[in-house]
Amino acid sequence: MDNQTQDNTVLSKEDFERFREFFYEKTGILFDESKRYFVDRRIIERMKATGYDNFKSYFIAIKYDISGKELQNLINALTVNETYFFREEYQFQAMVENMLPEITSRKKPGERVRIFSIPSSTGEEPYSIALYLLEYWKDIDKWDIEIVSSDIDTNVLEAAKQGVYSSRSVQNLPKPILQKYFTPLKDGYYKITDDLINAIEFKKANIVNSIEMLKFRNFDIVFCRNLLIYFDDLSRKKAAENLYNAMNPGGFICLGHAESMSRISSIFEVRRFPKAIVYQKPLEGNV
Amino acid sequence: MNVLIVDDSALVRSYHRQILESGGFYVEEAANGLEAYEKALTKNYDLYIVDINMPVLDGYSFVQKLRDTKDLKQSPVIMVSTEQENKDKDMAFRCGANFYIAKPVKSEELLGFCKIISGVN
Amino acid sequence: MGLIKKQEEFKPQEQTEEISFELLIKDLNDEDPQKRLLAARLLGNYKEASIYLVDRLGKETHPVVRESIISSLASIKDEISIKGLIDCLRSDDAKLRNSAVEALSQLPNEVDSCMKELIHDKDRDVRIFAANIAGLMNHPKAIYWLIEIVENDEDVNVCGTALNELAELGIEESKEAILKAKERFKNEPYIQFAADLALKRIDNG
Numbered sequence: 001m002d003n004q005t006q007d008n009t010v011l012s013k014e015d016f017e018r019f020r021e022f023f024y025e026k027t028g029i030l031f032d033e034s035k036r037y038f039v040d041r042r043i044i045e046r047m048k049a050t051g052y053d054n055f056k057s058y059f060i061a062i063k064y065d066i067s068g069k070e071l072q073n074l075i076n077a078l079t080v081n082e083t084y085f086f087r088e089e090y091q092f093q094a095m096v097e098n099m100l101p102e103i104t105s106r107k108k109p110g111e112r113v114r115i116f117s118i119p120s121s122t123g124e125e126p127y128s129i130a131l132y133l134l135e136y137w138k139d140i141d142k143w144d145i146e147i148v149s150s151d152i153d154t155n156v157l158e159a160a161k162q163g164v165y166s167s168r169s170v171q172n173l174p175k176p177i178l179q180k181y182f183t184p185l186k187d188g189y190y191k192i193t194d195d196l197i198n199a200i201e202f203k204k205a206n207i208v209n210s211i212e213m214l215k216f217r218n219f220d221i222v223f224c225r226n227l228l229i230y231f232d233d234l235s236r237k238k239a240a241e242n243l244y245n246a247m248n249p250g251g252f253i254c255l256g257h258a259e260s261m262s263r264i265s266s267i268f269e270v271r272r273f274p275k276a277i278v279y280q281k282p283l284e285g286n287v
Numbered sequence: 288m289n290v291l292i293v294d295d296s297a298l299v300r301s302y303h304r305q306i307l308e309s310g311g312f313y314v315e316e317a318a319n320g321l322e323a324y325e326k327a328l329t330k331n332y333d334l335y336i337v338d339i340n341m342p343v344l345d346g347y348s349f350v351q352k353l354r355d356t357k358d359l360k361q362s363p364v365i366m367v368s369t370e371q372e373n374k375d376k377d378m379a380f381r382c383g384a385n386f387y388i389a390k391p392v393k394s395e396e397l398l399g400f401c402k403i404i405s406g407v408n
Numbered sequence: 409m410g411l412i413k414k415q416e417e418f419k420p421q422e423q424t425e426e427i428s429f430e431l432l433i434k435d436l437n438d439e440d441p442q443k444r445l446l447a448a449r450l451l452g453n454y455k456e457a458s459i460y461l462v463d464r465l466g467k468e469t470h471p472v473v474r475e476s477i478i479s480s481l482a483s484i485k486d487e488i489s490i491k492g493l494i495d496c497l498r499s500d501d502a503k504l505r506n507s508a509v510e511a512l513s514q515l516p517n518e519v520d521s522c523m524k525e526l527i528h529d530k531d532r533d534v535r536i537f538a539a540n541i542a543g544l545m546n547h548p549k550a551i552y553w554l555i556e557i558v559e560n561d562e563d564v565n566v567c568g569t570a571l572n573e574l575a576e577l578g579i580e581e582s583k584e585a586i587l588k589a590k591e592r593f594k595n596e597p598y599i600q601f602a603a604d605l606a607l608k609r610i611d612n613g
Contacts, residue, residue, distance in 0.1 A: 012612065014608075014609065014612050018576065018578075018609065021297045021576070022576065024297075024318070025295075025297065025318060028318070028322065056578065059577075060579070063546065063577070064546050064548050064550070064551075066516060066517070066546050066547065068546060112412075130411055133411065134410070140410055144410070144412050145411050146411075146413065198413060199411040199412070199413055200413070201413050210449045210450055210452065210453070211427070211450065211453065232514070233510065233514055234479070234482055234483075234511075237475075238452075238479055238483075241449060241475065241476055241479060242449070244472070245445070245446060245449065260321070260322060260325060261321060261343075262318070262321035262325060262343055263322075263343070264343070265343065265475065266321050266343050266344040266348070266471075267475060270321070270324055270325055270328060272328040272329065277325060277328065277329070296569075296572045297572075298571075298575055298602055298605065299572065301601075301605070302598055302601050302602070339502055340502060340505065340506055340536075340537075340540075341506065342506055342509070345502040345503050345506050346502070347502055348502075348503060369533070369536055369568075369569075374500075390565055390568070390598070391564055391568055391596055391598035391599070392598065393597070
C-alpha cells in the first residue's frame with residue numbers, strides 16, 4: 001500500500017511498547033531498547049511474509065489466530081536458536097559446583113546419577129555435559145553417570161550419533177579439551193571421540209506425549225533449554241509435567257537463560273545458586 | 288525505596304507504577320508470583336505490592352513463599368485485590384501480608400502505606 | 409565409575425504393567441499422590457475419563473495432582489470437562505481458580521457457548537474471570553464480549569478488567585464502549601487512566 005501512517009522501516013514507540021508487553025506476557029522475555037532494531041526488523045519481515053502492511057493489523061492477527069501459528073513463527077524469528085558446545089556454560093558450572101554435590105549427598109554408593117538432555121538437537125548439549133563432567137567434576141570417578149538425550153527429530157539424532165561438528169560449533173571449547181576429545185577432519189570439521197558417542201544414550205521422544213515420556217524416569221538433572229519457548233501454553237505445561245514425572249524428588253531442571261518456569265508452571269521449586277537459577281522437584285512430602 | 292509490583296495486568300502495573308514513581312519510589316515489575324519470587328531471590332526489594340489472582344503462582348502462595356524464605360521473611364507486603372469480601376482480606380493477612388488494599392487502588396491510599404513502610408525502614 | 413551407558417532397557421515397574429483405563433481410574437483415587445499424579449496425566453488421553461477427572465478435581469488437595477487433572481481436562485475438552493473447569497471459577501481456592509482461567513482461555517471454541525452466561529453472572533468475581541478468559545483467548549468473538557462488559561457492567565473492577573484487555577488492542581470498534589465507561593465511572597481514577605490509554609492506542613493506530 002502507498003499510504004503509510006508510519007515509517008515502513010521502523011515501529012512507532014507505542015507499537016514497540018505494546019508489542020513488547022505482549023511478547024513479555026507470552027514468553028517472559030522482555031526486550032530492552034537496545035534490541036529495538038532487531039525486533040523491528042524481525043517484525044517487519046514477518047509482516048511482509050504474511051502480507052500485512054501495518055503493525056496494528058498484524059498484531060491483531062497474531063493475537064487472535066486460533067492456531068497460534070504466526071505467533072510461533074514470530075517467536076522463532078525473535079529467539080536465537082544456535083547450538084554450540086558449552087552454550088550457557090554457567091549452568092554446567094552450577095551442575096558440578098552445586099547440583100551434583102546435593103544430589104550425591106542423598107545417594108548411596110553404587111547408585112547411579114542420571115542426566116537427561118532434551119532436545120539433543122545435533123548433540124552439542126549432551127556431549128557438552130559429558131565433557132564438563134569428565135573435565136570439571138571432581139567426583140566423576142566416584143559415581144556412575146548415565147546421560148540420556150532425546151529429540152523428536154530422528155535426523156538430528158542420527159547426526160548426533162555421527163558426532164561431527166563445525167569449527168564454529170566447537171569454538172567455545174578450551175583448546176586442551178578440543179585436542180583431547182576431538183579429531184580434526186577436512187574443511188575445519190571435528191569428530192568427537194567414539195568413547196563419548198558410545199557413552200550417551202540417544203532416544204527419540206516427543207516431550208508432550210505423556211505415554212512416550214513414561215519411558216524416561218528417575219533423572220537427577222534435566223537440561224531442557226530453548227525448547228519450551230516454541231510451544232503454546234498448554235503444551236508447555238504438559239511438557240513440564242512430563243519432565244516432572246521423569247525426575248527423582250530433589251532432581252534439578254535447567255531451562256534456557258531467557259526462559260523461566262514463571263510462564264509455565266509452579267510445580268517446581270526455584271533454587272538460586274551462585275551461577276544460575278534452576279528449578280527443583282520437591283523432596284519428600286511431595287510426589 | 289525499591290518496590291516490586293506483582294500483577295498479571297500490564298495496565299495495572301503501569302497504573303501502580305505511575306502512582307509510586309510520583310511518590311519518588313523506584314519500581315520494578317513481575318507478571319506473576321513465580322516471576323516475582325525469582326526476582327526476589329536475585330535482588331533486594333523494600334516492598335512488594337501483590338495482586339491475588341495471577342497465573343502460575345497466585346499472590347497468596349507468593350507471599351507464603353517469601354515468608355518461608357530465610358532472607359525474605361521480613362519483606363513488607365501490601366496485598367491488592369479486586370476481592371472485597373472479608374474472607375479474602377483475612378486470607379491475605381493469614382498468608383503474611385502486612386496491608387491489604389482493595390482495587391481499584393486510590394493513589395493516596397497506596398502512597399500512604401508506602402510512606403509508612405519507608406518510614407519504618 | 410564415570411560415564412556409562414546402560415546395557416539393558418531400564419524397566420520401571422509402571423512399564424511392565426498394562427496401562428488400562430480401569431487401572432488408571434483406580435489409581436486416580438489412590439492414597440498415593442504419585443499414583444494419582446501419573447493417572448491424572450495419562451487419563452488426558454481418554455475421552456471417557458472426563459467425568460472421573462472432574463469428580464476427582466472436586467476432592468483433590470494435592471496441588472501438583474490438581475494441575476495435572478486440569479491439564480488433562482483441557483486436553484479432553486468435552487462438555488463435561490468444560491463445565492468442570494467453569495465450576496472451578498467459583499472455588500475459594502485462588503490457585504484452582506487461576507488454573508481454570510488459564511486452561512479455559514486455551515479453549516476458545518469450547519468455551520464460546522458459555523461465555524455469554526459467564527459475562528452476565530451474578531457473581532462479580534466470575535465476571536472478572538470471564539473478562540480474563542476473554543482477554544487471554546485467541547478468538548475474534550472475545551473482542552465483542554469485552555466490549556459488552558465495558559459498555560454495560562456496573563462493577564468497577566469487572567469493567568476495569570475488560571478495559572485492560574481492550575486497551576491492549578486499540579480497536580476502533582471499542583471506542584464508543586470505552587467512552588461510555590469513562591462517563592459511567594467518572595470518579596474512578598483507574599478507569600480514567602485505563603480508558604485514556606485505550607483511546608490513545610486507538611487514535612495512534
